[in-house]
Amino acid sequence: MINSLNRYVPDSLRPYQGIVQGKRKLTDEVISKNKEKRVECISLIFDIIPIQSGMTLSFHHHLRNGDDVLNMVLAEIKKRNLKNMILAPSAIFPVHAPMVELIKNQNITKIYTNYINGPVADTISKGYLKELLVMDTHGGRPRAIESGELMIDVAFIAVPTSDEFGNGNGIDGASACGTLGYAISDLMYAKTKVVITDHLVESVDRKDIDGKYVDYVISVPRIGDRNGIVSGTTKPTKDPVQLKIANDTAKLIDELGFIKESMSFQTGAGGTSLAVAKAMQKKMIEKNIKGSFASGGITDFLVQMHEVGLFERLYDVQCFDLEAVKSYKNNKNHIAMSASKYGNPCDKPIVNQLDIVILGATEIDIDFNVNVTTDSFGNLIGGSGGHSDTAAGAKLTIITTNLLKSRTSMVRENVTTITTPGETIDCLVTERGIAINPRRVDLLEKLKNSKLNIVTMDYLLNKVQSISGIAQTKEKSDQIIGVVRYRDGSIIDSIFKV
Secondary structure (H helix, E strand, O other), X not given: OOOOOOOOOOHHHHHHOOOOXXXXXXXXXXXXXXXXXXXXXXXXXXXXXXXXXXXXXXXXXXXXXXXXXXXXXXXXXXXXXXXXXXXXXXXXXXXXXXXXXXXXXXXXXXXXXXXXXXXXXXXXXXXXXXXXXXXXEOOHHHHHHHOOOOOOOEEEEEOOEEOXXXXXXXXXXXXXXXXXXXXXXXXXXXXXXXXXXXXXXXXXXXOOEOXXXXXXXXXXXOOEOHHHHOOOOOOOOOOHHHHHHHHHHHHHHHHOOOOOOOOXXXXXXXXXXXXXXXXXXXXXXXXXXXXXXXXXXXXXXXXXXXXXXXXXXXXXXXXXXXXXXXXXXHOOOEEXXXXXXHHOOOXXXXXXXXXXXXXXXXXXXXXXXXXXXXXXXXXXXXXXXXXXXXXXXXXXXXXXXXXXXXXXXXXXXXXXXXXXXXXXXOEEEEOOEEEEOOOOHHHHHHOOOOOOOEXXXXXXXXXXXXXXXXXXXXXXXXXXEEEEEOOOOOEEEEEEOO
16 A cells, blocks of 8 residues: 555655745735736746746646647747746646657657646657656645645646736636636746736726736737547436446445534536536435535536535635636636645645545556546656645545546556555545445444445456456557656656657
């Protein structure tokens, strides 16, 4: 079993091992006043600051696969042929494919991020990034920034609406994407902060971005396509196998006594996760129960549960669809939170107040370790995001997955890459049985007379092997291309070249 807080780290990886320091305090000297901040274009910003080779630049991902801002900056790096740049975007998507050329040419040599997929992920998997990829969590990233461990030279902050002083929000304008929680640590702690907007106004009624921290403002024709924010299916699954998993999950939560007054809840945007929420909705209505809050990346389905009175509040770090954007704009109890307030283990985060979290898995092993970073062959396909933050914080952490997907086993003896340590996972729900982590003796005691199909991980592994055979494993190369950092900064696994 993993002990993520006390792990051997080879000397070669020690520079990537986080050390929590005291937060750096902002002073009047580093807070920008309402001086003239307007700059005509990104190219001019590179001259004014100036941005030079070797600097660290950060970005947020609220526009997700519709983001244009990171690509604008990449184009300027390429034009100037800057070298050894370090990027710290909170996530990287297929839209960021222009980064591939810059990685291969060593314009970009090191990346910190929480999630990565698409062409950039494929390129890094093949070993083209000169230095290590550092995969943080949504809570670990602000911890690293605020502690001074990850020093950002320039933060480029995409803001759908801004005034000339940098006061802005994500609810107005053509690119409105909702909350801007991942940008807040960058806004407060980067050496230089640049707001980029496509909707410049005289004044802003609601401020999610406070202009007193902003150094420069640039107006561009478009910061992105807000339709690109849609994550997952956004609708509950209709697949009969996944519906069985979802209904069994809701029954499990009920039998364990977690469907109760003032409960708090988080789930993802996948079809099975939303089906769990739908099944829970039915039970909450039957029992006349009102929860205290739902949190995380907010979807239309959670908005609906809130609007019919099943949850008092929504705490939102990012909007996963346009209905959530609309809700955040119009509903005072739909509350924005920074990534730090969401998951930073040093900041009394919201995840530590969760009763229940429903999560997915690319792989899960017999020790309950979960992989959502790579596929079974080691190719980068995602990352923790808030996975390990919520798993550590919630009182009940449940993984839901088919036992088999396309004749590929989801349960393995050992996962390819550890994203979330097994000691923070409580239950696995599959169509062929429910496994409870032996550490949770209290849960096993509550379920000893249950009619649910409670089994062991060994049973599930043997069952899937009897159907599909023993899963083939690919021998790992000797070249480490990245590290997985836990929310506290400790390294919990390495990522290898494929």
